[in-house]
Amino acid sequence: MTRDWHFGPTRLKDGRVRFRLWAPEAAAPGLAVRLELLGMGPLAMTALEDGWYEVITPACPEARYWFRLGDGTTLPDPASRAQAGDVHSPSVVVDPQRYTWRHPGWRGRPWHEAVVYELHVGILGGFSAAAAQLPRLARLGITAVELMPVAEFPGARNWGYDGVLPFAPECSYGPPDALRALIDTAHGLGMMVLLDVVYNHFGPEGNVWPRLASCFFRADRPTPWGPAIDFRQPEVRRFFTENVLYWLEAFHLDGLRFDAVHAMEDAGWLHEVAKAVHEGPGRERHIHLIAENDNNDATLLRDGFTAQWNDDFHHALHVLLTGETHGYYGDYAGASGGMHPPIAHLARALAEGFAYQGEASAYRGVLRGTLSTGLPPTSFVSFLQNHDQIGNRAHGERLLQLADPRALRCAVALHCLAPQIPLLFMGEESGSKAPFRYFTDHPPALAEAVRAGRQREFAGMAGFADDAAADGAHATLPDPNAPDTFAAACPVFDDNDWATWYTRLLALRHTQLVPRLAGARTGTATVLSDLALQVSWPLGDGSTLSLWLNLGGEALAVTPVNEPGTLLFASQEPAYPALCDGRLDGYTLLACLRDAATVDTTHPLTGVRA
Numbered sequence: 251m252t253r254d255w256h257f258g259p260t261r262l263k264d265g266r267v268r269f270r271l272w273a274p275e276a277a278a279p280g281l282a283v284r285l286e287l288l289g290m291g292p293l294a295m296t297a298l299e300d301g302w303y304e305v306i307t308p309a310c311p312e313a314r315y316w317f318r319l320g321d322g323t324t325l326p327d328p329a330s331r332a333q334a335g336d337v338h339s340p341s342v343v344v345d346p347q348r349y350t351w352r353h354p355g356w357r358g359r360p361w362h363e364a365v366v367y368e369l370h371v372g373i374l375g376g377f378s379a380a381a382a383q384l385p386r387l388a389r390l391g392i393t394a395v396e397l398m399p400v401a402e403f404p405g406a407r408n409w410g411y412d413g414v415l416p417f418a419p420e421c422s423y424g425p426p427d428a429l430r431a432l433i434d435t436a437h438g439l440g441m442m443v444l445l446d447v448v449y450n451h452f453g454p455e456g457n458v459w460p461r462l463a464s465c466f467f468r469a470d471r472p473t474p475w476g477p478a479i480d481f482r483q484p485e486v487r488r489f490f491t492e493n494v495l496y497w498l499e500a501f502h503l504d505g506l507r508f509d510a511v512h513a514m515e516d517a518g519w520l521h522e523v524a525k526a527v528h529e530g531p532g533r534e535r536h537i538h539l540i541a542e543n544d545n546n547d548a549t550l551l552r553d554g555f556t557a558q559w560n561d562d563f564h565h566a567l568h569v570l571l572t573g574e575t576h577g578y579y580g581d582y583a584g585a586s587g588g589m590h591p592p593i594a595h596l597a598r599a600l601a602e603g604f605a606y607q608g609e610a611s612a613y614r615g616v617l618r619g620t621l622s623t624g625l626p627p628t629s630f631v632s633f634l635q636n637h638d639q640i641g642n643r644a645h646g647e648r649l650l651q652l653a654d655p656r657a658l659r660c661a662v663a664l665h666c667l668a669p670q671i672p673l674l675f676m677g678e679e680s681g682s683k684a685p686f687r688y689f690t691d692h693p694p695a696l697a698e699a700v701r702a703g704r705q706r707e708f709a710g711m712a713g714f715a716d717d718a719a720a721d722g723a724h725a726t727l728p729d730p731n732a733p734d735t736f737a738a739a740c741p742v743f744d745d746n747d748w749a750t751w752y753t754r755l756l757a758l759r760h761t762q763l764v765p766r767l768a769g770a771r772t773g774t775a776t777v778l779s780d781l782a783l784q785v786s787w788p789l790g791d792g793s794t795l796s797l798w799l800n801l802g803g804e805a806l807a808v809t810p811v812n813e814p815g816t817l818l819f820a821s822q823e824p825a826y827p828a829l830c831d832g833r834l835d836g837y838t839l840l841a842c843l844r845d846a847a848t849v850d851t852t853h854p855l856t857g858v859r860a
Contacts, residue, residue: 253492253495253499255329255492255496256270256272256488256492257270257272257328257329257417257488257489257492257493258270258327258329258330258331258417258492258496259309259315259327259331259343261345261347262306265308266306266307266308266309267306267307267308267309267343268304268305268306269285269295269304269305269306269307269309269315269327270302270303270304271283271295271302271303271304271317271327271328271462272300272301272302272303272328272462272463272485272489273301273303273317273319273462273463274300274301274462274463274465275301275461275462275463275464276303276317276319276320276461276462282294282295282297282320283295283297283303283317283318283319283320284317284318285305285307285315285317285318286315286316286317286318286324287307287309287313287314287315288313288314288315288340289313290307292318293305293307295317300485301463301485309343310343311343311344311345311348312342312343312344313342313343314334314340314341314342314343315327315340315341315342315343316340316341319461319462323461325458325461325462326338326339326340326341326415326458327341327415328415328458328459328462328489329415329417329489329492329493330342330402330415330417330418331343331344331346331417331418331426332344332418332419332421332425332426333402333415333418333421334421335421336402336404336405336406336421336456337402337403337404337414337415337455337456338456341418344426346426346500348427349427349430349431351430351434351502352434352438353434353437353438356437356502356535357534357535357536358442358504358535358536358537358538359393359394359440359442359504359536360536360768361536361538361556361557361628361671362628362671362764362767362768362770363393363760363764363767364393364394364442364538364628364671365391365392365393365394365666365671365672365674365756365759365760366392366393366394366395366396366444366631366671366672366673366674367387367390367392367394367395367396367673367674367675367676367679368396368398368633368636368637368673368674368675368676369383369395369396369397369398369676370398370409370410370637370676370686370739371397371398371400371420371423372406372407372408372410372420372422372423372736373676373736373739373740373741374676374740376422376423376424376428377419377423377424377428377429377431377432378424378428378431378432380397380432381431381432381435381436383743384432384435384436384439384441385439386743387441388439388440388441389753390679390749390752390753390756391752391753391755391756391757391759391760392441392674392756393440393441393442393760394441394442394443394444394504394505395436395441395442395443395444396443396444396445396446396507396673397443397444397445397446398410398446398637399411399413399445399446399447399448399509400419400420400423400429400445401413401414401415401416401417401418401419401420401447401448402414402415402416402418402419402420402421402456403420403453403456404453404454404455404456404691404692404693405690405691405692406422406691407689407690407691407733407736408420408453408689408690408691409637409641409688409689409690410446410448411448411453411509412453412454412455412690413448413452413453414452414453414455414456414457414458415456416447416448416449416490416493417493417496426501429501430501430502433501433502433503434502437502442504442505442536442538443503443504444503444504444505444506444507444538444540445497445501445503445505445506445507446506446507446509447493447494447497447506447507447508447509448509448510449479449490449493449508449509449511449514450473450475450478450479450509450510450511450513450514451473451474451475451476451478451479451513452475452476452479453475454475454476454692454696455692455693455696463485465480465483465486466479466480466483466486467479467480468480468515471515473513474513478513478514478515479514481514481515481516481517481519482517487517487519487522490519490523491519491522491523491526494506494523494526494527495526495527495530495531498527498530498531498537499530499531504535504536504537504538505537505538505539505540505556506539506540507540507541507542507559508520508539508540508541508542509542510542510543510544511541511542511543511550512542512543512544512545512547520541520550520555521550521553521554524539524550524553524554524555525554527539527554528554538556538557539554539555539556540555540556540557540558540559540631541555541557541558541559542558542559543558543559544561545618545619546562546604546606546607546618546619546620546622547619547620548603548604548620548621548622548625548629549620551622551625551629552625556629557628557629557630557631557671558629558630558631559631559633559636559673560599560603560604560630560631560632560633560670562582562595562598562599562604562605562606563596563599563600563605563630563632563633563670564632564633564634564636564639565578565579565581565582565595566582566592566593566595566596566599566605567592567596567634567661567664568582568634568639568649569582569583569592570592570593570596570657570781570801571649571652571653571654571657571658571661571801572649572652572653574652577613578613578614580612580613581606581611581612581613581614582595582605591777591780593777593779593780593781593782593783594777596783597775597776597777597783597785598775599630600668600670600773600775600783600785600797601772601773601774601775601785601787602622602623602772602773603622603623603625603627603629603630603772604619604620604622604630606618606619607619607620607621607622607623608620608621623772624772625772626769626770626771626772627668627669627670627767627770627771627772627773627787628669628670628671628767628770630670630671631670631671631672631673632665632668632670632671632672632673633665633672633673633674633675634649634658634661634662634665634674634678635648635649635674635675635678636673636675637675637686640675640685640686641686641687641688642688644708644727645685645687645728646685646686646687646688646728646739647685648677648678648682648683648684648685648686649678650681650682650683651683656803656837657801657802657837659751659821659837660799660800660801660821660837660838660839661801662751662752662755663751663755663819663821663839663841664797664799664839666752666755666756666758666759667755667758667759667763667795667797667818667819667839667841668785668797669763669767669770669773669787669789669795672759674752676741677741677742677743679743679748679749679752680741680742680743680744680745680746680748680749681744681746681747681748681749682741682742682743684738684739684740684741684742685728685738685739686739687728687730687735687738687739688704688730688735689730689731689735689736689739690730690731691731691736692731697730697731700730700731701727701729701730701731704727704730705726705727708727755819758818758819762818762843763789763795763818765791766789766790766791766793766795767789767790768790769789769790769791770787770788770789770790770795771787771788772787773785773786773787773788774786778798778800778806778808778834779800779802779806780802781800781801781802782798782799782800782801782802782806782834783798783799784796784797784798784799784808785797785799792845793843793844793845794815794843794844794845795841795842795843796814796815796841796842796843796844797839797840797841797842798829798834798838798839798840799838799839800834800835800836800837800838800839801837802836802837803836803837804836805828805833805834805835805836806833806834806836807832807833807834808829808832808833808834809832810829810830810831810832811829811830811832812830813844814826814829814830814840814842814844815842815843815844815845816842816843816844817840817841817842818841818842818843819839819840819841820838820839820840820841821837821838821839821840822835822837822838825838825840826840
C-alpha cells in the first residue's frame with residue numbers, strides 16, 4: 251500500500267520525489283529553508299501554511315540529503331527513512347517498493363496463537379544475524395518475535411529507547427531492506443514480527459525537533475527523560491500516526507508494542523491511532539497493538555488494543571521465587587508493605603488479569619489500576635523476564651542466578667501453560683546467565699552524565715545496589731558506555747535441559763491449549779499456602795483448564811481432587827495420583843483439562859497415557 255505521506259520523502263507517479271518539512275521555527279527573515287541533495291545545488295523550499303515547507307525534485311534511490319535552515323544550520327530529516335551514518339549524518343532517499351516480498355500473501359496470525367520472544371537485534375549482530383536465529387525459534391515453539399526498538403539512535407550500541415529518528419531503522423543493524431528480509435523470513439516460518447516503539451520521549455542526543463518546532467513539547471509536563479511530547483498539537487499527532495502506519499505498511503510488521511504509555515499525556519491519540527490501524531492495514535490482516543502501562547489501566551484493552559504487558563504477574567512471581575521485596579516489589583510482599591501476600595497477588599493476576607485493580611499502591615502512594623475482570627486472559631502478556639526486569643538491575647542478573655532452579659522450572663511451566671500470552675526474553679529458553687545490562691554509545695560528556703546518573707540511582711537501592719567493598723564503599727557499576735558491557739550481554743543458545751523443557755511445554759501449549767483459547771474467560775483462583783495455589787479458567791470450547799502450583803519444597807495437604815480432569819502435564823511423578831489422594835507435592839506444576847473429549851492424554855514427559 252502506498253500512502254501520500256505528509257512527513258518524509260514521497261516518490262510521485264512521475265518519478266520525482268516530494269520533500270516536506272514541518273518547521274514553524276526554521277526560517278529567518280529574508281532567508282529560505284532549503285533542501286540540499288548531495289551532488290546538486292541547494293533548492294529553496296516553498297513555504298506553505300502552518301509551518302510546512304515543500305519542494306519536488308528528481309532524486310535517485312540512495313541519494314543523500316539534508317535540510318538547511320534559515321540560520322545556516324543543517325539537519326537530517328526528522329522523518330528520515332534511513333541515515334547514511336548516525337543521527338547527525340545526511341538522510342537517505344529510499345524506495346520501499348524496491349524490496350520483493352517472498353511471502354506477500356501473509357495475513358498474520360490470531361493473537362491467541364502468540365508465544366512471544368523479545369530480542370535485541372544489536373546483541374545478535376544486526377538484522378541479518380537476527381534472521382538467522384529464526385528457524386531455531388520456530389522449532390522452539392515461538393510464533394511471534396518482538397524486536398526491541400530499532401529506530402535510529404546515537405552511536406552503534408543502545409537498548410533502543412534513546413531513538414530520535416523514529417522512521418529510520420538503525421543503520422548499524424543494516425539497511426531497511428535487511429529488516430524487511432528479517433520480517434519476510436519470519437513470515438515464511440509462520441512467525442509474526444512485532445516492533446517496540448517509543449512515543450513517550452526522544453533520546454538525549456540528535457533530536458532535531460526542538461530546533462524545528464518547540465511546540466512539539468510541553469514545557470509544563472516533565473517526564474523522566476525530558477519535556478513531554480505535546481499530543482494536543484495536530485501535527486504531532488499526525489507525525490506519530492504516520493509513523494505507526496509506516497512501520498506496519500512499509501515493513502509488513504504484524505504489530506507494535508507501545509513503550510510506557512503511562513508516561514504519555516496523549517490527549518486521546520492512542521484511541522485514535524488504534525482506530526486508524528484497524529481501519530487501515532488491520533482490515534486486510536491481523537494487526538496487534540500491545541501496550542506497556544504501569545497504571546494498570548484496562549481502558550485501551552476495551553478500545554482497540556490487543557493486549558497489555560502484565561507487570562503484576564512478574565512482580566508477584568519474582569517475589570515468590572527470589573524473596574526480593576525492595577522497590578516496587580514491596581507492593582507484592584505482604585508484611586513487607588503490600589496489602590496481601592505475594593501468592594494472593596499471583597493468584598489474582600492469573601485469574602483476573604491485574605493484581606491491582608484500584609487498590610492502594612504503597613510504593614507509588616496512589617490508587618493503582620482499573621477493573622480487568624471480564625477481559626479474556628489473552629489480553630495480558632505475562633513474563634518471567636524481560637529487558638526491563640533484567641536490565642534495570644545494577645548487574646543485569648537473570649532469574650536463574652536468583653531463584654532455586656526447581657521452583658523456576660515450575661514457574662516456567664506455569665508461564666507456558668496458563669492461558670495468558672507468554673513472553674520469553676532472549677536467552678531465557680536456554681538458561682542463559684549472560685548479564686543484560688544497560689548499554690549506550692554516547693559522546694564523552696553525555697556518557698559521563700549517564701554513568702554518574704546510574705551510580706546515583708543505584709547507590710541507595712537495597713537489593714539493586716552494588717556489592718559493598720571491604721571498606722564499606724560501593725563498587726563501581728558496570729559502565730554503560732563500555733563496549734565490554736554490550737559484548738557481555740550476548741547469550742549462548744545451548745541445546746540443553748532448559749531448551750528441552752521449554753520446547754516440550756510450548757509444544758503442549760500449541761497442540762492442546764491454543765485451539766481452545768479463543769473465547770477463554772476470566773478464571774477463579776484459590777490460595778493453598780504461602781507458596782501454592784490452584785487456578786481454573788473456562789476455555790472457548792467449553793472445557794476448563796486447571797493448574798495446581800507448589801513453589802515450595804514440602805508436600806502440601808489439600809482437599810482430595812476426585813475428578814481433576816484429563817492430565818495435560820505434571821512437572822514430576824507421581825504428582826497426579828498424589829493430588830487425587832489429597833497431596834500436592836513440592837516443586838510441582840500440574841495441568842488438567844476437564845470435559846475435553848478430543849484431548850490426547852499421552853503424558854508429554856513419559857509417553858504414558860493417563
